[in-house]
Amino acid sequence: MAGSEPSENQKFCLQEVLDTFKLCLSDSKEVYLEHYVAGWRGLIKFLNCLGSVFGFISKDAVNKIQILVNYLNGENGPHYVTMQSMVKYELENDLVDLTKRGSHSESGCRTLLRLHRALRWLELFLERLRTSTEDSKTSNMCCEAYNESLAQHHPWVIRKAAGMAFCVLPGRAAFFEVMNVGTPEQVVAMLGEALPLISEVYQITEELYKEHNMLDLP
Ligand SMILES: CCCCCCCC/C=C\CCCCCCCC(=O)N[C@@H](COP(=O)(O)O)[C@H](O)/C=C/CCCCCCCCCCCCC
Numbered sequence: 001m002a003g004s005e006p007s008e009n010q011k012f013c014l015q016e017v018l019d020t021f022k023l024c025l026s027d028s029k030e031v032y033l034e035h036y037v038a039g040w041r042g043l044i045k046f047l048n049c050l051g052s053v054f055g056f057i058s059k060d061a062v063n064k065i066q067i068l069v070n071y072l073n074g075e076n077g078p079h080y081v082t083m084q085s086m087v088k089y090e091l092e093n094d095l096v097d098l099t100k101r102g103s104h105s106e107s108g109c110r111t112l113l114r115l116h117r118a119l120r121w122l123e124l125f126l127e128r129l130r131t132s133t134e135d136s137k138t139s140n141m142c143c144e145a146y147n148e149s150l151a152q153h154h155p156w157v158i159r160k161a162a163g164m165a166f167c168v169l170p171g172r173a174a175f176f177e178v179m180n181v182g183t184p185e186q187v188v189a190m191l192g193e194a195l196p197l198i199s200e201v202y203q204i205t206e207e208l209y210k211e212h213n214m215l216d217l218p
Pocket residue numbers: 014043044046047056057058060061114115117118121126142146150158162169179
């Protein structure tokens with residue numbers, strides 16, 4: 001594998017990501033931003049194990065996570081506890097560029113939307129991985145999931161770069177090893193547990209953005 005050996009706290013652990021997504025939803029099905037970004041942080045550890053070819057993707061995701069963490073830790077932090085409270089606060093205070101980019105080009109709503117779209121890619125990719133066979137190619141699964149989701153929001157140059165990165169993804173067996181779960185059967189079982197959680201978080205976010213006409217924020 002292309003990446004260097006990660007230290008213990010940089011090591012990816014699917015169970016950890018699963019636990020984080022379990023914490024995302026409140027009893028009233030609001031999405032806690034803190035756990036949502038923690039879930040992404042866990043996933044980025046995986047990306048970092050794959051080598052520097054994925055650096056440009058990891059950098060963009062880290063940057064977006066940091067924007068949200070800054071809001072969470074900032075003076076208006078209490079408004080950013082859940083996605084629902086963030087949306088309400090930013091909309092009520094005209095803090096979102098709704099039609100064209102202006103003075104709020106790094107709003108929480110816009111930033112989260114980019115990660116939300118990536119969550120759909122993840123859902124589609126993990127479902128393919130879960131139902132894959134030994135000879136399935138991770139690059140094909142990743143590419144198909146990307147074309148059905150994120151690619152529709154990316155310009156040609158990003159799509160090209162992403163396509164090139166997918167070509168150097170490790171094979172299914174090596175990929176499963178990086179997941180740090182156990183046998184392929186155990187990986188498949190854990191994916192089966194993780195997917196409904198990821199799907200539910202995705203659906204709730206999608207509904208929230210649809211309700212406020214924010215699925216196309218510039
Ligand atoms: C369970 C273990 C197996 C799967 C582990 C997957 C780990 C994936 C971790 C992170 C995924 C990356 C998230 C990328 C967020 C991209 C957000 C985005 O769309 N940004 C673009 C738009 O932003 P603005 O310009 O409007 O601010 C930005 O232009 C993008 C730049 C970078 C390229 C993004 C390519 C995304 C490809 C996603 C597939 C990742 C491949 C991972 C392979 C396992």
